[in-house]
Structures are given as C-alpha cells and as structure tokens.
Amino acid sequence: MSSLSGMRSAVQRVSSGRFFSTTRSTYARKYESVVNRHIAQEKVYEEGDLKPWHLRIPDEAPKYPTYPYGEARIFKRSDRGLYGGQEIGSGFQVSSMGNRTPRAWLPNVITKRLWSEALNRLVRMKLTARVLRTITKEGGLDNYLTKDKSARIKELGIFGWHLRYDVLKAREESVKGANYEVVKQGEDGEEVKVYYKGEYKGQPVQITVGRRKLLSRLFPKVQYNTPGELRYAEFSVKHAKTPFDEVVKECEKFDVDLSDVVIGTEVRQASE
Amino acid sequence: MSSSLRNLSKRYGTNLDRFPFFLRKMFDRLSREAQLPALTSDVPELPIEKRFKRPDQWKVEVGDRVLITEGKYKGHVTKVLALHHPTNRIFLELAETKKLVVPKQFWQAGQSTHVIDYPKTVHPSNVKVVGTIVDTAADGTERERDIAADQLVFKGEYWDEDYGKMMPYRRVKFHENVIIPWPRPEPEEDCAFSTAKEAAEERTYVPNCLVRTDAPENIVESLRDPIMKRAYKWDKKYITRSEAKRLSSPEMPISEAKKAMFEEKRKIREAIPSEPSVETIELVGKLVAEKLNAVTDRNFAAYVNSVGPDARQKKKEARESARKVHEEKIREAEERNKIKNRTEGKYKLRKAKKKGSVVF
Numbered sequence: 212m213s214s215l216s217g218m219r220s221a222v223q224r225v226s227s228g229r230f231f232s233t234t235r236s237t238y239a240r241k242y243e244s245v246v247n248r249h250i251a252q253e254k255v256y257e258e259g260d261l262k263p264w265h266l267r268i269p270d271e272a273p274k275y276p277t278y279p280y281g282e283a284r285i286f287k288r289s290d291r292g293l294y295g296g297q298e299i300g301s302g303f304q305v306s307s308m309g310n311r312t313p314r315a316w317l318p319n320v321i322t323k324r325l326w327s328e329a330l331n332r333l334v335r336m337k338l339t340a341r342v343l344r345t346i347t348k349e350g351g352l353d354n355y356l357t358k359d360k361s362a363r364i365k366e367l368g369i370f371g372w373h374l375r376y377d378v379l380k381a382r383e384e385s386v387k388g389a390n391y392e393v394v395k396q397g398e399d400g401e402e403v404k405v406y407y408k409g410e411y412k413g414q415p416v417q418i419t420v421g422r423r424k425l426l427s428r429l430f431p432k433v434q435y436n437t438p439g440e441l442r443y444a445e446f447s448v449k450h451a452k453t454p455f456d457e458v459v460k461e462c463e464k465f466d467v468d469l470s471d472v473v474i475g476t477e478v479r480q481a482s483e
Numbered sequence: 484m485s486s487s488l489r490n491l492s493k494r495y496g497t498n499l500d501r502f503p504f505f506l507r508k509m510f511d512r513l514s515r516e517a518q519l520p521a522l523t524s525d526v527p528e529l530p531i532e533k534r535f536k537r538p539d540q541w542k543v544e545v546g547d548r549v550l551i552t553e554g555k556y557k558g559h560v561t562k563v564l565a566l567h568h569p570t571n572r573i574f575l576e577l578a579e580t581k582k583l584v585v586p587k588q589f590w591q592a593g594q595s596t597h598v599i600d601y602p603k604t605v606h607p608s609n610v611k612v613v614g615t616i617v618d619t620a621a622d623g624t625e626r627e628r629d630i631a632a633d634q635l636v637f638k639g640e641y642w643d644e645d646y647g648k649m650m651p652y653r654r655v656k657f658h659e660n661v662i663i664p665w666p667r668p669e670p671e672e673d674c675a676f677s678t679a680k681e682a683a684e685e686r687t688y689v690p691n692c693l694v695r696t697d698a699p700e701n702i703v704e705s706l707r708d709p710i711m712k713r714a715y716k717w718d719k720k721y722i723t724r725s726e727a728k729r730l731s732s733p734e735m736p737i738s739e740a741k742k743a744m745f746e747e748k749r750k751i752r753e754a755i756p757s758e759p760s761v762e763t764i765e766l767v768g769k770l771v772a773e774k775l776n777a778v779t780d781r782n783f784a785a786y787v788n789s790v791g792p793d794a795r796q797k798k799k800e801a802r803e804s805a806r807k808v809h810e811e812k813i814r815e816a817e818e819r820n821k822i823k824n825r826t827e828g829k830y831k832l833r834k835a836k837k838k839g840s841v842v843f
Contacts, residue, residue: 264714
C-alpha cells in the first residue's frame with residue numbers, strides 16, 4: 212500500500228514536470244537568447260559563379276568557421292569569454308513592505324587562466340563561475356570545448372567556438388605528427404631536422420630543409436629555363452601539391468646545388 | 484529656393500499629392516473660392532484613384548433608361564445623358580436644376596439672360612436600370628414589360644464591337660438569366676485628322692527571330708555613358724578563385740567522439756546481414772516446398788512451376804544490369820558536363836578579352 216502511494220506520488224511528480232522520458236525536460240536550460248539569433252544558411256560561392264553586385268568580398272579569408280548562432284544581440288561581452296549562454300538578468304528588489312523596485316544583475320564573471328592540453332599553453336579568459344564548475348566537471352578546458360552536444364554548442368559563444376576550432380586543429384596536427392625526423396650529426400651530436408631521405412644524383416642523401424625552401428631553391432632554375440615571364444606565385448601554385456620526391460627529381464633535372472642542405476649517408480653512419 | 488520647395492515643385496506646377504490631407508483640402512477650398520460659381524460643381528471632385536474606370540463600377544452607360552429612386556423626380560423613368568467622371572455622378576434628362584449665373588463668354592446660342600437653370604448630377608446608386616422583357620401569355624400573344632433591376636451582378640464578358648472593348652454581362656441579381664443589354668453608343672464621326680481604322684491596325688513590323696533581336700549589336704553600349712566610372716550593376720561578373728577563397732570559411736574539424744560514433748555506426752551497418760543465412764533459406768524453402776507440394780489446383784501449380792527457383796537469381800541480375808546502365812548514364816553526364824564547362828569557360832574568357840563587360 213505504501214509502495215503504491217509512493218508510486219502515485221512519483222507519477223504525479225513526473226506529470227507536473229515532464230510527461231514521459233521521451234519529452235524534453237522543462238527544467239533544462241533553453242538558451243533562448245542564443246537560439247533566437249537566426250543565422251541564414253550561408254551561400255557557398257565557387258569560382259566562376261555569377262557575382263551579385265551587392266556582394267562584399269573581404270580582404271582576407273576568415274580564420275575561423277562561422278558560429279552557427281552568430282553574434283550576441285544583447286550583452287555583447289558574452290562574445291568575448293565563456294559565459295555559458297548567461298546574460299544580464301532582471302527582476303525586482305522587494306522591500307519588507309512588498310514594494311517592488313526594478314533591478315538587474317550580472318552573471319558571476321571571473322578572469323582566469325586555464326591550461327589547454329592541446330594548445331600546450333595557458334589561455335587567459337573571462338568566464339562565469341558556472342562555466343568554471345562545468346569545466347572542472349568535464350575534466351579540463353579542452354574536454355569542455357570539444358563536447359558535441361547541441362547545448363554545449365549553444366553555450367560556447369563566439370569566443371568558445373574559436374577556441375574549440377584551435378583545440379581541434381591542434382589535436383589534428385598532433386595526430387599527424389611532424390614531417391621531419393631529428394637526427395644527431397657530427398661528433399658533438401648536434402641535432403638536425405631531416406625532412407627527406409632518398410637519392411640525389413645517384414647518392415643516398417638526407418635533406419635538412421622542407422619542401423617550401425627546396426622549391427625556393429628550384430625556382431630560379433625553372434624560371435631561367437622557362438620562356439616568358441614566370442612569377443613565383445604561379446610557380447608555387449603549380450607545385451602546391453607536388454610530393455617531396457618529385458620536387459627532388461626536378462631539382463636533379465635542373466641540377467640545383469643542394470650541397471649545404473644535404474647530409475651524406477657517411478655522416479649518418481658516423482652519428483649512428 | 485530651398486531644397487524642400489524645389490522637391491515639391493514639378494515642372495508645370497505643384498504636385499498636390501505630396502501634401503498631407505488637410506493641406507490638400509485647404510488648397511482645394513482656396514481653388515474653389517477663386518473659381519466662378521458657374522464653373523464649380525456642387526459635389527467635390529474625387530481623387531483619381533477613387534474615380535470609376537470600369538462599366539461594372541458605373542452600372543449605367545450613356546443612353547440607358549433608368550428609374551429615379553430619390554429626390555423630387557422619384558418614380559420617373561428617364562434617360563442617362565452623360566457620365567461626369569470627376570465626381571462619379573451622372574446627368575439625367577429629367578433632373579433637378581439649380582440657378583446659375585453664367586458669364587457672357589460662356590453663353591449658349593439663343594441665351595438672353597445671365598441666369599440659367601443648370602441640371603444637377605445624380606449618383607448612380609440613386610437610379611435603377613430599366614430593361615424590357617417579353618412575356619408570352621397562355622394564348623400565345625407576346626407582351627413587352629419594363630422591369631427595373633433592384634440590384635445588378637456582372638458575370639462573364641463579351642467583345643462589344645460598338646464600344647470597342649470587352650463588356651461584362653449586366654444581369655439582374657437573383658435572376659441572372661435576365662440580361663439587361665448595354666445601350667448602343669452613338670457612333671463617333673471621323674474628323675479630318677482621324678486615322679482610318681485599317682491604317683491603324685496594319686502590321687508594319689514583323690520580327691525575324693524570337694531569340695535574337697533586330698536591334699544593332701552595340702545599341703545598348705551606345706546608349707550608356709561612355710565615361711561613367713562606376714561599373715553598371717547589371718554587368719555580369721564572375722567570382723574569381725581568390726574571391727572564392729576569401730568568401731569561404733574553414734570547416735570545424737570533427738571531434739574524436741564523433742569520429743568514433745561514425746566508426747561504430749559503420750560497423751553496425753556492416754554487421755547487419757544483407758542476405759538471409761543458409762539455414763534461414765533452407766528452413767523457409769522446406770516450409771514452402773511442403774506447402775507447394777500439397778497444391779491441387781492445376782492452374783496454380785502451373786504458375787508455381789513458371790516462377791521456378793531461379794526467379795530470385797534473375798531478379799538480381801536484372802537489378803545489377805539496371806545499376807550498370809544507371810552508372811554509365813552518370814558517367815556520360817559527367818563527361819558532358821566537363822566538356823560544357825570547358826567550352827563555357829573558354830567562351831567567357833574570350834568574351835571578356837574581346838569586349839570587356841557586355842549585357843545580355
């Protein structure tokens with residue numbers, strides 16, 4: 212009997228808040244001020260598309276992806292920190308006589324430096340105490356930023372969105388790893404970065420410069436052997452996706468002097 | 484002259500529509516006071532947008548017989564003399580008059596005094612259109628009878644040769660089979676300056692082609708200001724590679740949790756069998772065979788034999804060949820698009836080099 216009454220009270224409690232577990236919790240944060248910032252689907256322009264006369268083209272490409280909820284309309288400073296969708300609140304100061312005087316209150320904003328594992332540095336930011344609590348629960352700034360739930364995206368704001376991009380990019384880079392190998396050279400064991408191991412002019416070599424510097428060495432030779440004017444930009448665009456070994460082959464073809472950036476095999480053997 | 488006054492003035496006088504309503508009213512009153520009483524109408528003129536334009540708004544035309552329902556001549560049948568467009572009112576043959584003092588330069592022939600009786604106008608809502616219907620009695624004699632339409636409806640339209648336009652059918656409301664025809668207008672006589680109908684309707688230009696215009700090639704360019712610095716907004720321009728780059732923002736990388744989710748979903752998708760297992764096929768086959776072997780109907784048995792065990796294989800092959808054809812079509816379309824894009828690109832470049840920006 213007692214269990215039955217307990218169940219009934221539980222049912223009543225549930226029905227007063229939410230009907231079934233499939234419905235959305237009415238107690239959940241709604242982020243109304245974030246959600247109602249409507250951002251129209253951006254039109255994607257490609258090369259050769261008709262250019263509308265009203266289209267303004269920025270001087271530089273945007274560094275970050277566009278935040279799906281756009282800029283804050285009110286409480287603009289929430290774009291410059293992690294405010295968790297909080298904004299200025301309003302209500303009344305009620306005296307003992309019951310007189311109501313309008314007042315407003317701000318979120319509890321603090322300034323803090325938080326460690327980012329992926330960026331390998333402290334990030335100084337303004338954030339609300341509520342967000343700091345969430346970050347502690349999530350186990351770090353990076354975990355807070357990279358969570359995929361839609362509520363998290365809503366509360367990140369522009370600052371958080373940009374930080375999220377940086378963190379995810381840094382993680383991608385770290386997975387990719389360096390494109391060089393550190394090799395000890397000489398008797399004193401000087402550390403040298405080796406970007407390429409292969410053959411050059413029939414000799415096994417290790418090249419200590421990257422693709423970009425190699426291309427800048429190759430360019431004058433190619434320019435000399437090309438009829439007309441060849442500018443570096445054009446050359447660079449043409450070689451944008453050429454793999455390293457093909458660049459080396461081209462260097463071989465044009466007889467580029469690489470003596471100062473090449474370590475011979477005997478050196479490597481000595482170091483080993 | 485201040486700029487506001489300059490904006491207000493038009494070439495031949497002030498544009499009254501630009502003033503607020505009370506000012507317009509005042510100007511109207513002033514102009515009335517300045518006019519001779521003989522030239523003013525007793526009813527104020529209406530703004531152009533409120534004036535009647537269509538016959539179904541007027542409900543009557545010149546020459547109509549109407550029954551007067553208001554005023555001194557209530558109950559009399561008379562004829563419409565003219566429509567007074569500025570006031571949406573009509574002149575009748577039998578109408579109340581007002582005394583007017585007319586200046587001498589406006590005297591009619593045979594007039595001997597300054598004071599004349601001038602007919603007042605009547606609103607069309609104060610008259611009823613009169614039509615004639617023919618009654619056939621029981622003994623076969625026909626008798627004409629006049630009717631006055633309380634209300635009218637306008638449904639359907641026809642080409643009226645005399646009016647030279649489409650006219651609506653004027654019907655009596657609730658008796659829509661009864662049509663009161665429009666009166667015949669008095670024929671207009673040609674004067675020395677009028678053009679003959681045949682000459683006006685003669686077709687003097689026939690275009691050679693619907694696609695290409697007969698206008699000279701550079702006519703649009705010649706109409707433009709050659710030293711205008713700003714680009715015309717209707718000149719077509721195309722997005723360059725650098726502009727496309729500057730317009731596109733980077734994509735947010737996919738987080739590891741999401742990647743893991745995708746991987747898991749993929750595995751689940753792969754784990755779902757697309758074909759039934761051998762045991763299932765055997766079991767179902769056994770059950771079906773038992774059922775089919777028990778068939779006694781001869782026709783049904785013939786149908787079952789025609790379907791056969793290789794039907795499934797045949798279906799599969801047909802689907803496979805259809806897929807191949809579809810893929811081949813897609814490949815061909817891609818090739819075609821490549822050629823099209825290349826050609827269009829070439830054409831665009833050549834055009835840009837040759838003429839700069841060109842309309843059409």
